[in-house]
Amino acid sequence: MSNERLLLVDDDKELCSLLMEYLSAEGYQVDAAYGAEQAIDMLQGQRYSLMVLDIMMPGTTGLELLQQIRPSHKLPVIMLTGRGDEIDRILGLEMGADDYLGKPCNPRELLARIRAVLRRSAAQAPAEGRLTDEAVVIGPISVNPSTREAKVSGELLELTSAEFNVLTYLMQHAGQVLSKEQLTRWVLHRELTAYDRAIDVHVSRVRQKLVPHFSGSGRDKIDGKELIKTVRGQGYIFVFTGQQGQG
Known part of the structure; x- marks a missing residue:
């Protein structure tokens, strides 16, 4: 079991259940929040390695949630967006998201994105273009x-x-x-x-x-x-x- 805990934030409970099952089988600890308020409560009570955030949620949107949490929470964020919502993707990246993936998403592709972002946040650069340790x-x-x-x-x-x-x-x-x-x-x-x-x-x-x-x-x-x-x-x-x- 990995020490890395993920937070899924999406009002689609069926999708969350599917992704939780898939990502848990890959060794991650996974929690789900079905709205912005629940996500904020969970972020305050638990340390997460990464958040997967749906942009289009009823009430407080994913973009609004990202804007709220970014000043105090530095965890990596992968956005889930509609296939054609380029403006939302750009806004999300400008607000501090690390990557994005269009919905409906392939769980295997999401897993690959999660692994890539976690590697990057841990400063484990690939062999090609490796960052040197010198300032x-x-x-x-x-x-x-x-x-x-x-x-x-x-x-x-x-x-x-x-x-x-x-x-x-x-x-x-x-x-x-x-x-x-x-x-x-x-x-x-x-x-x-x-x-x-x-x-x-x-x-x-x-x-x-x-x-x-x-x-x-x-x-x-x-x-x-x-x-x-x-x-x-x-x-x-x-x-x-x-x-x-x-x-």
Whole structure:
């Protein structure tokens, strides 16, 4: 039996029962909540390794629940969304979800996503593109894979696990274009698929969180908006000015 406990949040009790049976057989401890209020109560009383969250629930929606819990709960979240609900997927990722899967979902695919997200949150990078343990310092920005901390001029940068890995990979390959395929494989532990914008959203969130640390300051002549550039048709590149170092 795994020590990893999962929380399923979905008003579809039949689906929850099916997924609980399947995931329990795979060695996970699984609880279910059938609404937002019940989920909040369970999150307060139990430590979970990951939450699977349905976006479209009656009353308080999954998006609203995610927005409520994100400031105080850092656990990884996989969203379940309608097949065509791209806007909900993007909003969910922007609010701090780690991945998404369309409904109706295949239990085997959900299991694969859960395993990938848990591996990522445990900082167990794949052999290809492995994060080094050495801290990287570029200008006032530092990332430390050992402690999973990112800082700007000594001030902690609040990043999700996926956002931290995006920033770290880009900084470890500063000046080099990383394709969306590479980043999706390294950060999300899966292949990039058609119309998949998960990596784009994670990169956008990293940019947004860097900007306030530079706006109006002119520190090291770095423009927060320009630190990570999009190379059309190729991917993303961390563009650095000022001094680069490692420590």
